[in-house]
Amino acid sequence: MKTFLVTGGCGFIGSHLCEALLAGGHSVRVLDDLSSGKRENLPPGAGLIEGNVGDPATVREALAGVAGCFHLAAIASVERGVREWLATHLTNLGGTVTLFDAIAMVGTPIPVVYASSAAVYGEPAALPLAEDAEKRPLSAYGADKYGSELHAAVATHVHRIPTVGLRFFNVYGPRQDPHSPYSGVVSIFAERLARRLPVTIYGDGGQTRDFVFVADVVRALTAAMKRLPPGAPVFNVCTGVGVSVRELAERIGVVCGVAPEIRHGPARDGEIRHSVGDPEHGRRALGLGMPVPIGEGLARLLAASRLTA
Ligand SMILES: NC(=O)c1ccc[n+]([C@@H]2O[C@H](COP(=O)([O-])OP(=O)(O)OC[C@H]3O[C@@H](n4cnc5c(N)ncnc54)[C@H](O)[C@@H]3O)[C@@H](O)[C@H]2O)c1
Numbered sequence: 001m002k003t004f005l006v007t008g009g010c011g012f013i014g015s016h017l018c019e020a021l022l023a024g025g026h027s028v029r030v031l032d033d034l035s036s037g038k039r040e041n042l043p044p045g046a047g048l049i050e051g052n053v054g055d056p057a058t059v060r061e062a063l064a065g066v067a068g069c070f071h072l073a074a075i076a077s078v079e080r081g082v083r084e085w086l087a088t089h090l091t092n093l094g095g096t097v098t099l100f101d102a103i104a105m106v107g108t109p110i111p112v113v114y115a116s117s118a119a120v121y122g123e124p125a126a127l128p129l130a131e132d133a134e135k136r137p138l139s140a141y142g143a144d145k146y147g148s149e150l151h152a153a154v155a156t157h158v159h160r161i162p163t164v165g166l167r168f169f170n171v172y173g174p175r176q177d178p179h180s181p182y183s184g185v186v187s188i189f190a191e192r193l194a195r196r197l198p199v200t201i202y203g204d205g206g207q208t209r210d211f212v213f214v215a216d217v218v219r220a221l222t223a224a225m226k227r228l229p230p231g232a233p234v235f236n237v238c239t240g241v242g243v244s245v246r247e248l249a250e251r252i253g254v255v256c257g258v259a260p261e262i263r264h265g266p267a268r269d270g271e272i273r274h275s276v277g278d279p280e281h282g283r284r285a286l287g288l289g290m291p292v293p294i295g296e297g298l299a300r301l302l303a304a305s306r307l308t309a
Helices: 012-023 056-063 078-083 085-092 094-106 140-159 185-194 214-227 245-256 280-286 294-304
Strands: 003-007 027-032 047-050 068-071 112-117 163-168 170-172 199-202 211-213 234-237 262-265
Touching: 003 012, 003 056, 012 027, 012 214, 027 056, 047 056, 056 094, 068 094, 068 214, 078 085, 078 140, 085 094, 085 140, 094 112, 094 140, 112 140, 112 214, 140 163, 163 214, 170 185, 170 214, 170 294, 185 199, 185 245, 185 294, 199 245, 211 214, 211 294, 214 234, 214 280, 234 280, 245 294
Parallel strands: 003 027, 003 068, 027 047, 068 112, 112 163, 163 234, 170 211, 199 262
Antiparallel strands: none
16 A cells, blocks of 8 residues: 555546545545645545645645655646636646655655646647657647656656656546536536537537546556656557547437537637547557547446436
């Protein structure tokens, strides 16, 4: 049994990770400022330090005695990065550097598995996106995630801190908050279609995304910590299957037993048209099985959220 620190453990992905770690017999300490996460997301048995991942003293306290750190704390919103550039930067890159610096100061090479994002790629030149595709982030959020990867390489090569970065694509699953203005499209559509309400598609709905179920993300996180492949690697966490936003609405409608009423809004400025990742490199390096297919993931989401008809 080991003790792990999970930054951002009160959030959507973090709370699922905490559950899995506890189920594996480990002890879990969470550092979270509860800015978007909720205390009630935490499973019983996980300890909470309420604080800012950008605060060195708090981070040092949180690291005491841990065998590894999963770093998920972030302001996980491209839109907030536009409006609150500096504030999001201080958390999204500043928090990451604070964590690495605190570990370097402690002098024990505590391994870190951290959340990066498909946003590092920007507009893809070719699909599917492999890890070595050009990184041209089009948002402050994506730039800070890419910056986190660069600092992780420094942490590993200069300070001997083992790091593994995981570029999550569009994650969905239970506990993703449909009421936040920054929510993912899956949680919003699921909540509305289950209540027989119309859904709005911005643009023609032909834009595609690689939707990955949260259980697959948790498997990738725990496998990365277990294997810790050397050399500060970064892997995609995705399915390799692109699903259009229109098809997504139809698929959720099928699970809810409703024909979706679709309204169209104006296409969003700067929205990337297609985003699909290549999962093979990460799958091999981390020893992962096949991802949960979208139909099954949606059924599990709706059943867990008690949103089915
Ligand atoms: N959900 C996705 O589709 C997706 C895709 C790519 C990457 N990611 C990344 O995965 C990670 C988890 O995302 P999520 O979807 O669970 O988001 P989330 O908002 O549910 O979780 C983030 C957590 O971090 C906490 N937090 C924010 N700022 C903090 C700070 N300064 N100090 C301490 N805690 C802070 C929040 O309270 C929240 O609990 C993030 O790093 C995000 O950027 C998510």
